[in-house]
Each structure stands twice: as C-alpha cells, then as structure tokens.
Amino acid sequence: MSGAARYLPPAGRAPLAVALDAPDGATALRWAAAVAPSAAVLKIGLELFYRAGPGIVADLREAGLLDDLDLFLDLKLHDIPATVAGGMRSVATLLPRFVTVHASGGAAMIRAAIEAAPDVEVAVVTVLTSLDAAALAAVGLAGPPDDAVRRLAVLAVEAGARTLVCSPREVRMVRSELGGNVTLITPGVRPVGAEAADQARIATPGEALEAGADLVVVGRPITRAPDLGMAARAVADSISAGRGPDPG
Numbered sequence: 659m660s661g662a663a664r665y666l667p668p669a670g671r672a673p674l675a676v677a678l679d680a681p682d683g684a685t686a687l688r689w690a691a692a693v694a695p696s697a698a699v700l701k702i703g704l705e706l707f708y709r710a711g712p713g714i715v716a717d718l719r720e721a722g723l724l725d726d727l728d729l730f731l732d733l734k735l736h737d738i739p740a741t742v743a744g745g746m747r748s749v750a751t752l753l754p755r756f757v758t759v760h761a762s763g764g765a766a767m768i769r770a771a772i773e774a775a776p777d778v779e780v781a782v783v784t785v786l787t788s789l790d791a792a793a794l795a796a797v798g799l800a801g802p803p804d805d806a807v808r809r810l811a812v813l814a815v816e817a818g819a820r821t822l823v824c825s826p827r828e829v830r831m832v833r834s835e836l837g838g839n840v841t842l843i844t845p846g847v848r849p850v851g852a853e854a855a856d857q858a859r860i861a862t863p864g865e866a867l868e869a870g871a872d873l874v875v876v877g878r879p880i881t882r883a884p885d886l887g888m889a890a891r892a893v894a895d896s897i898s899a900g901r902g903p904d905p906g
C-alpha cells in the first residue's frame with residue numbers, strides 16, 4: 659500500500675494544491691510565497707522541475723515555504739517498472755508527499771513505484787483531465803471517459819495505490835466504486851468564469867469538494883491572476899464552501 663491515510667489538509671487550511679507551473683525558479687518562489695497562506699500543498703510539475711532541477715525543492719524549503727505545506731512532485735512517471743522504481747528512489751530523496759505516475763504504465767509499474775518509495779504517496783493519474791471522449795477514442799479508448807477512469811482506478815488500487823488523480827466529474831463514481839479509503843486528487847478545476855484553456859473535464863472548486871475530492875489542484879486561474887494571493891484565497895474560500903464549515 660502507498661501512504662497510510664486519506665489526505666487531510668493541515669487544520670484550518672483548504673485542501674488546495676497550487677500548481678507552480680512557472681518558467682523559472684525565481685518566479686516559482688515568488689508565486690509560492692504569494693499563495694502559501696491559502697494553500698495546503700505546493701505542486702511542482704514538468705516545466706519547473708526540468709528548468710530549475712531538484713534544487714528548487716531546497717530553495718522552497720530554505721524560504722520556509724514547505725514548513726507547513728506538503729510537496730507534490732507531479733513528474734508523471736511512465737516507463738518500464740525498473741526505470742520508474744529508480745526514478746522514484748531518486749525523487750524520494752526530496753521528501754515529497756506525492757509523486758505522480760501514469761496508470762497506463764500498468765500494474766507492475768505502479769507496484770514498482772510504490773515498493774521503491776514506501777514513504778511517498780504514489781498518486782496514479784487515471785485519465786488526463788485534458789482528454790474528452792473524442793480524444794480518448796483517438797488513442798484507442800473508445801467510450802465515455804468515466805469507463806476508462808473506472809478501469810484504471812481499479813487497476814491502480816489492485817496494484818496497491820491509495821491515491822488517484824481524476825477529474826472532478828468522476829469523483830463520485832470512483833468513490834462509490836472504491837470506497838472511502840482512497841485519496842482523490844482533482845485537477846481540471848476552474849472557478850466560475852475562468853477560462854478552461856486545455857482542460858476538457860472541468861468543475862468548480864466547490865463542486866469538486868462536494869463530489870468528494872480530497873485535494874483540489876489549481877494552476878493558471880491563480881498563477882495568471884494579477885494578484886496571486888487574492889486569487890488563491892478566493893479559490894480556498896470556494897473550496898471551503900463546497901466542504902461546509904471547517905470542523906477544526
């Protein structure tokens with residue numbers, strides 16, 4: 659099994675992961691400082707990691723930005739099991755809470771990732787939120803996205819995963835299929851009126867939480883806003899509204 663318990667944000671914080679898809683480390687540090695008061699998790703993806711390298715994690719820690727927040731390395735590993743296991747061992751040294759792998763790498767790959775880094779939550783990406791039914795059919799996965807998400811979610815959990823990434827539109831279905839023990843992370847989240855851009859399967863932050871998401875990922879609607887801190891706070895507030903009053 660990967661990870662011990664279903665994700666809960668630190669007390670008083672909304673379960674918001676901000677995607678720091680920044681072109682360089684200095685920009686990422688600036689963004690992180692602006693959004694940190696309203697976020698629970700900072701997510702580093704391909705653009706930032708490939709440009710700034712693992713040193714960006716040390717920089718965020720040095721700036722105190724990971725003192726209260728979790729680190730999410732969204733590296734979407736997808737390779738043969740031995741290579742993914744090696745990649746996981748390498749990135750585990752950065753002490754992330756979450757690292758993503760693609761479910762389509764198969765059960766053996768997912769198992770290898772989990773076994774290679776027992777202290778990391780391997781977050782298995784089911785079907786990218788940018789894909790709609792037509793795009794899925796074009797890669798040989800004909801049928802509603804729900805069906806592909808269900809198949810891959812079940813495969814991932816049978817391989818030992820407990821953390822899944824899907825769109826907010828599939829959260830209810832995945833939850834009813836797999837129960838309350840899995841952590842569901844949802845990108846493809848757009849505040850009312852925000853541009854969908856390349857996201858195809860979207861919902862609002864409140865809808866994602868209401869559907870049962872544990873952690874909501876938002877990038878550009880926050881990082882492209884004129885005031886990132888204010889935008890992050892607005893998203894965090896609408897997440898909390900979807901969740902109901904904070905018990906803590």
Ligand SMILES: O=C(O)c1cc(=O)[nH]c(=O)n1[C@@H]1O[C@H](COP(=O)(O)O)[C@@H](O)[C@H]1O
Pocket residue numbers: 677679703732758783785786787788823824845846847857875876877878879
């Ligand atoms: O694994 C992810 O985080 C991810 C999976 C997925 O299916 N869709 C998806 O958008 N993401 C990531 O979530 C973030 C969404 O960013 P915005 O579309 O800017 O809100 C990006 O960093 C994506 O790489």
